[in-house]
Amino acid sequence: MQDRGNGIVIAYWASTALTALLFAAPGLALVLRDPHFVAEMTRLGYPGYFLPFLGIWKVLGAVVVLIPGARYLKEWAYAGMIFDITGAIVSRAAAGDHGPELFLPFAIAGLVALSWALRPQDRRLSGSSPAPATS
Template structure:
């Protein structure tokens, strides 16, 4: 792995982990702004607890060494959650303000996944 790729991986992964952890905690404690947003988007507020737990567990999964299959699931979960958030804000016609956070986290998810080191990737057997 090139030094540049390693640096890009850790920058994207650190920002991704920070973003997912902070939003996960905010969702888990059901901060007022989060409950208002969920109601605005048409989702039940109890979904915040589930999203918060999944985000925190996903951060742990991408940061710990080994367990490449678990990492793939975490990256997939982040991808689905953020693309779903983007779609929800578009459907609610929220404009740029509602799109920035999930779009940034989606880009960081893809960048972290793309630049991850070989020891954090799944090895697929060829048949």
């Protein structure tokens, strides 16, 4: 295994732990139908039946980025997180939000991208592929 340096390892785990927290907490709030989250999602135009569905996927994504292995699931989880965040940005913009309300989803997208980019080789799809044959 290649030595990645303590700074990169710390940055990876910090960004990944924060990413997981920023998806698990609202995910649980949606599943449990926290009144604040229900009101905000209603304001953004989402129907009530959609909240537990979205919440479960958020929690599952948070778990997957933390567990070892599961390389294919990790790629799907990171992609799902970006889909979720871009949906949040579009929903907020369509609801008339601007400024700080839009900054947070962009910041979270950057955090997700940082976690994805810094993940170790054993958490990447490319790490599981055999080297191409040469002629």
